[in-house]
Amino acid sequence: MYGGYLNVFVEAFGEEGERWDLFRVVEGEFPELEDLPKYDGFVVSGSPYDAYGNQPWILKLCFLLQILDSMAKKVLECHQDEVLEVPIGANVIGYSEKTGVEMFMLESHILGIQGHPEYTIDILNNLIDRLLIDQFIQEDLAENAKNMLERTEPDRKCLVKICRKFLKGR
Numbered sequence: 001m002y003g004g005y006l007n008v009f010v011e012a013f014g015e016e017g018e019r020w021d022l023f024r025v026v027e028g029e030f031p032e033l034e035d036l037p038k039y040d041g042f043v044v045s046g047s048p049y050d051a052y053g054n055q056p057w058i059l060k061l062c063f064l065l066q067i068l069d070s071m072a073k074k075v076l077e078c079h080q081d082e083v084l085e086v087p088i089g090a091n092v093i094g095y096s097e098k099t100g101v102e103m104f105m106l107e108s109h110i111l112g113i114q115g116h117p118e119y120t121i122d123i124l125n126n127l128i129d130r131l132l133i134d135q136f137i138q139e140d141l142a143e144n145a146k147n148m149l150e151r152t153e154p155d156r157k158c159l160v161k162i163c164r165k166f167l168k169g170r
Helices: 005-013 033-038 056-070 121-133 139-151 157-168
Strands: 041-044 074-077 090-094 103-106 110-113
Touching: 005 157, 090 110, 110 157, 121 139
Parallel strands: 041 074, 074 110
Antiparallel strands: 090 103, 103 110
C-alpha cells in the first residue's frame, strides 16, 4: 500500500538524495559486519514478535544492536513491547501519565521511541480498519477514533523532527 514499510520510514525521516537499505531480519537478512562502517545509522522497526523470543533472528538482532552500540552508530528503535525501564546508562527524555518511558536516549547514538512518529493519518485510518475487521476493537471505538483523527491531526511533526535530527547527527 505504501510501497512497503521502508518507504514509510524514508518518507518520515529521509531527505532527498539519501540511500536507505532494507534488511528483512525476520527472514535472516542482516548487513554484513564488514559493511557496518558504511552506514550512518539504522532504524529498527517494530515487529509482531516479542523481544523475549528465542528465534535466531531475534538473538542475532540483539547481538547486532550491541555491535552498533559499541561502534557508536546511530540507532533508532521502534518495537512492540513496552519499555518499563531504560537500559543502564540511558536517560528518559519523554514520558506521559500512561507511559513512564515514551522516549529514551543512550549516550548520543541510541534513541528509543514508544510511539510511532512515522504513522500518518492514512496509516492510522487503515490500522483502525484492520483492528475492526480482526475484531480487536468494536465499531463504536473505531468510529470515535476516526472522528478524532478528522478533528485533530496527530502531533507527529515534533517527533519526526527529533528523529531526523538524531539520524543526521544535528
